[in-house]
Amino acid sequence: xxxxxxxxxxxxxxxxxxxxxxxxxxxxGSQSFFWYRQYxxxxxxxxxxxxxxGDKEDGRFTAQLNKASQYVSLLIRDSQPSDSATYLCxxxxxxxxxxxxxxxxxxxxx
Amino acid sequence: xAVVSQHPSRVICKSGTSVKIECRSLDFQATTMFWYRQFxxxxxxxxxxxxxxxxxxxxxxxxxxxxxxxxxxxxxSTLTVTSAHPExxxxxICSATRLAGATYEQYFGPGTRLTVT
Numbered sequence: 557x558x559x560x561x562x563x564x565x566x567x568x569x570x571x572x573x574x575x576x577x578x579x580x581x582x583x584x585g586s587q588s589f590f591w592y593r594q595y596x597x598x599x600x601x602x603x604x605x606x607x608x609x610g611d612k613e614d615g616r617f618t619a620q621l622n623k624a625s626q627y628v629s630l631l632i633r634d635s636q637p638s639d640s641a642t643y644l645c646x647x648x649x650x651x652x653x654x655x656x657x658x659x660x661x662x663x664x665x666x
Numbered sequence: 667x668a669v670v671s672q673h674p675s676r677v678i679c680k681s682g683t684s685v686k687i688e689c690r691s692l693d694f695q696a697t698t699m700f701w702y703r704q705f706x707x708x709x710x711x712x713x714x715x716x717x718x719x720x721x722x723x724x725x726x727x728x729x730x731x732x733x734x735x736x737x738x739x740x741x742x743s744t745l746t747v748t749s750a751h752p753e754x755x756x757x758x759i760c761s762a763t764r765l766a767g768a769t770y771e772q773y774f775g776p777g778t779r780l781t782v783t
Contacts, residue, residue, distance in 0.1 A: 588769040599759045599777040600710070607769055644710075652698045652763045652770045658709050 559583060562645050562657035571666050575632040579645030579657055582626070588648040589621055591630045593641045594659065600644055604630060635664045668694050670762050672775035679750055679782055686746045687778045689760030695740035696762035697770065701733070704757045704777075716743045750782040 561580050569575040577591070588607050592600035606612045606619040606628065618631040628647075632639055645657040669692040679685050689699055699716040714735055715723040722735035734746040743762075747754055759777040763770040 590771070592774075597757075599757075599774040602771060602773060605766070605769075605771055607767075646772075648770065652772070653700070653712070653715060654772055656710055 558657075559655045560645055560647055560657040562643075562660045564658055565661040566663055567660055568663045568665055569635050571635055571637060571664050573635055575635045575639065575662055575664070577630040577632075577643050577645075577660050577662065579628045579630075580626055581628070581645075581647050581655075583647075583649055584623075584626065586626075586647040586649055589619070589628045590646040590648075590654070591617075591619060591628075592644040592646060592656075594644060595641045632662075637664045637666055640664045668762070668764050668771070668773040670696075670760065670773050670775040672760055672778050674778060675776060676779045677781070679780070681751055681782055682749055684746055684748045685750055685780060686744055687758055687760070687780075689743045689745070689762070689775050691741045691762040691764075691773075694762075694764045697740075697765060698763045699737060699743040700761045700763075700772070701735065701743075701745050702759045702761065704759060710759065713745075747780065750780070752782045755780055755782045 591604040593603050594600045604619040606621045612619045616633045620629045640663050642659040642661045644659045646654040671690045673688045701713045702710045713728045716735050716737040718737045724730045737743045761772045761774045763772045
């Protein structure tokens with residue numbers, strides 16, 4: 557079982573709709589959870605971090621964490637074509653090293 | 667957010683030569699820096715963990731004598747690809763961690779695209 561799992565996609569969402577990205581992790585000791593956005597040919601960009609159960613909102617982005625289910629998600633409201641990218645879920649177990657999922661490729665259809 | 671720079675952004679070198687890539691945290695002191703490599707359409711692969719003043723920790727399968735890492739200060743780490751070969755052509759990305767409350771947030775540099783001819 558992979559430590560961090562994501563559906564590789566591609567996930568296609570109409571412009572203006574809500575894009576929902578999901579991630580599960582295997583280690584219950586995971587403490588911190590992150591979502592990165594990576595455009596093709598570019599490096600990852602940190603867009604959300606979450607550490608406690610529940611929701612965390614930042615602009616059009618909402619991260620949701622459920623430690624009991626070992627599940628973390630990212631919602632993007634009012635999706636824009638510029639949101640088209642690969643979204644990487646990452647967790648930290650105890651030190652500073654990130655464990656990444658393979659990423660979900662999101663395409664927003666105008 | 668925190669800013670991490672990398673230099674150069676692109677480099678082309680001949681087979682057998684060495685290439686040095688610099689990674690700097692511009693507006694914070696990084697507790698740790700990491701070096702990644704990414705081949706086209708593949709995931710990020712962690713190469714090594716770098717701490718200021720100590721030897722880097724390399725991931726399994728990464729040759730420490732080929733990929734030399736020096737972490738001279740809390741804001742600068744360098745990766746030198748020695749005796750580069752075409753198979754070393756890749757996108758090299760560094761990151762730096764910053765303490766955010768009780769946890770760490772990791773910020774990535776813009777990456778260096780290395781082409782070995």
